[in-house]
Amino acid sequence: MDVLMEGTNIRKRYRTGEVEVEVLKGIDFQIFQGEFIVILGQSGSGKTTLLNIIGGMTQASSGELNYKGQPIHSIDDQQLTLYRRNEVGFVFQNYNLMPNLTTYENVKLAVEIAQNPLSVSDVLREVGIEEWSDHFPSQLSGGQQQRVAIARAIVKNPELLLCDEPTGALDIQTGVQVLKALQKLNRVYHKTVMIITHNAEIAKMANRVFYLKDGLLDCVKVNENPLDPEDISW
Numbered sequence: 631m632d633v634l635m636e637g638t639n640i641r642k643r644y645r646t647g648e649v650e651v652e653v654l655k656g657i658d659f660q661i662f663q664g665e666f667i668v669i670l671g672q673s674g675s676g677k678t679t680l681l682n683i684i685g686g687m688t689q690a691s692s693g694e695l696n697y698k699g700q701p702i703h704s705i706d707d708q709q710l711t712l713y714r715r716n717e718v719g720f721v722f723q724n725y726n727l728m729p730n731l732t733t734y735e736n737v738k739l740a741v742e743i744a745q746n747p748l749s750v751s752d753v754l755r756e757v758g759i760e761e762w763s764d765h766f767p768s769q770l771s772g773g774q775q776q777r778v779a780i781a782r783a784i785v786k787n788p789e790l791l792l793c794d795e796p797t798g799a800l801d802i803q804t805g806v807q808v809l810k811a812l813q814k815l816n817r818v819y820h821k822t823v824m825i826i827t828h829n830a831e832i833a834k835m836a837n838r839v840f841y842l843k844d845g846l847l848d849c850v851k852v853n854e855n856p857l858d859p860e861d862i863s864w
C-alpha cells in the first residue's frame with residue numbers, strides 16, 4: 631500500500647502562563663492510503679492533538695509531517711487551509727450541522743468549496759440517509775445527524791476522513807449504523823479513515839490500531855481480519 635502520510639518525531643507543546651507542557655513527546659507513524667485506523671488511549675494521552683495535527687487544524691511544535699511526499703510541517707497558513715479544505719474531512723462527536731438547513735442543503739454546502747466533489751445524492755445513499763434529504767437536523771435522530779455530518783465531510787472528496795469520537799454520543803444500534811457508514815466509505819470510495827474512540831471494541835474494525843499513552847505511540851497493532859460493525863458488541 632502507498633504511504634499517504636508519514637510523521638517523524640512529532641512533538642506538541644502547550645504553554646499556559648509560565649508552564650509549558652509537552653503533550654506529544656516524539657511520535658513516529660505512517661498512514662497508508664485506504665487504511666481504516668482506530669486511535670485508542672486514555673483521556674489526555676494526546677489523541678485529539680495528534681488527529682488535529684494530521685488534519686492541519688494545529689501545527690506540531692517540532693517534527694516532520696509529510697503528506698503524499700510533500701512536507702506540511704513547514705507550509706504557510708494559506709497552503710495549510712488548502713490542505714485542510716481539499717484533502718481532509720472532519721467528523722466530530724457533536725455533529726455541528728446547520729440547524730436551518732435540510733440534510734441535502736447541509737451536505738451541498740460543503741460542495742461549494744470543493745475542487746472535485748462527489749455527487750450529494752450518491753453520498754446520501756451510501757450513508758443510508760437519502761430518505762431524510764428534506765428533513766432538518768431537529769427532525770433527525772443522533773445517528774441520522776451523524777451520518778449527515780459524515781456525508782458532509784466526504785462529499786468534498788477528501789483523501790482522509792478524520793473522526794473524533796463519532797459514536798461517543800450514540801447508543802449501540804445507532805453507533806453501529808454510523809460505523810457501517812464509515813466502513814462503506816472506506817471500502818466504496820477507498821478513503822483513508824481514522825477514528826478516535828474510547829471504545830476498544832471498535833478497534834476490531836480497524837486495519838491497524840494506534841495505542842497512545844502519555845503523549846507517545848505506545849504500540850501499533852495490525853488486525854489481520856477486521857470485523858464488520860454488526861459483529862462488534864459493546
Ligand SMILES: Nc1ncnc2c1ncn2[C@@H]1O[C@H](COP(=O)(O)OP(=O)(O)OP(=O)(O)O)[C@@H](O)[C@H]1O
Nearest residue numbers: 644645646653671672673674675676677678679680
Ligand atoms: N489548547 C491547549 N492548551 C493547553 N493544553 C492543551 C490544549 N489542548 C490540549 N491540551 C492538553 O493536552 C493534553 C492532551 O489532550 P488531548 O485532547 O489531545 O487528549 P485526548 O487523548 O484526546 O483526551 P480525551 O480522550 O479526553 O479527549 C491534555 O492534557 C490537554 O489538557
